[in-house]
Amino acid sequence: MKIEVNGAPRDVTATHLGTALIELGWAEGRVATALNGSFVPQAARDDTPLSPGDRLEVLTAMQGG
Amino acid sequence: MRDFYGVTLATPMMLGTARYPSPAVMEKAFRESGASVVTVSLRRERGAGQAFWDIVRGLGIHLLPNTAGCHSAREAITTAQMAREYFQTDWIKLEVIGHADSLQPDPFGLLEAAEVLCADGFKVFPYTTEDQVLAAKLIDAGCRVLMPWGAPIGSGMGLNNIHGLRSLRAAFPDVAMVIDAGLGLPSHAAQAMELGFDAILLNTAVAEAGDPAEMARAFALAAQAGALAAVSGPMGQRDMAVPSTPVIGKAWL
Numbered sequence: 001m002k003i004e005v006n007g008a009p010r011d012v013t014a015t016h017l018g019t020a021l022i023e024l025g026w027a028e029g030r031v032a033t034a035l036n037g038s039f040v041p042q043a044a045r046d047d048t049p050l051s052p053g054d055r056l057e058v059l060t061a062m063q064g065g
Numbered sequence: 066m067r068d069f070y071g072v073t074l075a076t077p078m079m080l081g082t083a084r085y086p087s088p089a090v091m092e093k094a095f096r097e098s099g100a101s102v103v104t105v106s107l108r109r110e111r112g113a114g115q116a117f118w119d120i121v122r123g124l125g126i127h128l129l130p131n132t133a134g135c136h137s138a139r140e141a142i143t144t145a146q147m148a149r150e151y152f153q154t155d156w157i158k159l160e161v162i163g164h165a166d167s168l169q170p171d172p173f174g175l176l177e178a179a180e181v182l183c184a185d186g187f188k189v190f191p192y193t194t195e196d197q198v199l200a201a202k203l204i205d206a207g208c209r210v211l212m213p214w215g216a217p218i219g220s221g222m223g224l225n226n227i228h229g230l231r232s233l234r235a236a237f238p239d240v241a242m243v244i245d246a247g248l249g250l251p252s253h254a255a256q257a258m259e260l261g262f263d264a265i266l267l268n269t270a271v272a273e274a275g276d277p278a279e280m281a282r283a284f285a286l287a288a289q290a291g292a293l294a295a296v297s298g299p300m301g302q303r304d305m306a307v308p309s310t311p312v313i314g315k316a317w318l
Contacts, residue, residue, distance in 0.1 A: 006109040006110070007109070026110065029110065029114075029115070030114070030115060030118070030151070031110050031114075031151075032107060032147035032148070032150050032151040033147070034143050034147060037139065037140075037143060038143060039143050039146035039147050039150075041150060042150060057109065058109065058110045059107040059108060059109060059110060059147055059151070060107065060108070060109075060110040060114025060115070060118070060151070061105055061106075061107065061114045061115075061117050061118035061121065061151065061152070062105070062106050062107060062108035062113075062114060062117065063081075063082040063083040063084070063085075063105070063106065063117065064081060064082060064083055064104050064105050064106025064130075064131050064133050065081030065082070065083045065084075065104055065131070065133065065218070065266075065267075065268030065269065
């Protein structure tokens with residue numbers, strides 16, 4: 001299905017957030033996730049279903065003031 | 066000494082991690098500043114996050130994630146929740162920006178987000194103005210620290226409203242306060258501490274200095290000097306001159 005990942009269109013076969021992250025290459029990465037503007041805790045990723053058009057944000061530590 | 070949600074800081078310096086010429090320069094600036102707190106943010110993963118996180122963790126000081134760039138309470142709340150999981154801290158520097166040019170806080174969104182986050186167990190450090198009404202409402206919401214601006218973020222103008230900041234400091238004597246944003250010179254840091262503020266938070270003034278590490282040290286010394294002055298009873302100002310050398314005993318020549 002087509003979803004949006006960090007603002008870019010992506011095609012994923014995974015139906016849940018946990019497996020989608022592995023498919024997208026973040027299996028080992030330390031990231032924080034939000035789906036359609038809502039925080040999804042790490043423990044809830046495997047049980048969070050994806051739907052076409054979903055907006056996924058995958059964030060990591062960055063410089064800030 | 067006022068604490069920060071039960072934490073007593075070793076030094077009154079909080080330092081940001083953005084805009085340094087290199088990670089090595091940033092690390093050196095942190096060492097020279099003796100900063101007790103390091104601010105960080107969350108951004109879209111593009112591959113460099115882990116390396117940066119390793120450097121920050123290696124500093125061994127308190128982490129203060131921010132919600133920089135958020136323009137609504139909802140955005141800031143979601144970002145805070147993500148930051149708490151990623152950085153494993155319930156401290157959050159809450160920024161809800163209301164104006165694109167001045168980066169002035171949106172007081173309404175800030176209060177809304179503070180209420181939700183305090184109720185959810187966050188220890189909120191709200192980036193706010195010197196407005197006392199807003200400060201009272203943030204304290205009512207559960208904030209035990211306030212971070213009033215000195216001047217707009219990145220402007221380097223120093224303390225734009227000394228009367229307002231002095232009034233804010235006096236109005237809430239038990240609340241820890243950090244002057245966040247707008248400091249450009251070490252003298253601004255000294256002035257903030259002389260006014261009785263508990264710490265300063267700066268980034269651009271150090272990161273964009275010709276020698277960030279030396280400037281960090283200069284700010285640390287100035288903050289220390291200001292803090293010492295604040296507890297040493299500054300003299301009152303007078304309109305007229307008063308001779309410091311005794312008049313009695315002066316020769317008649």
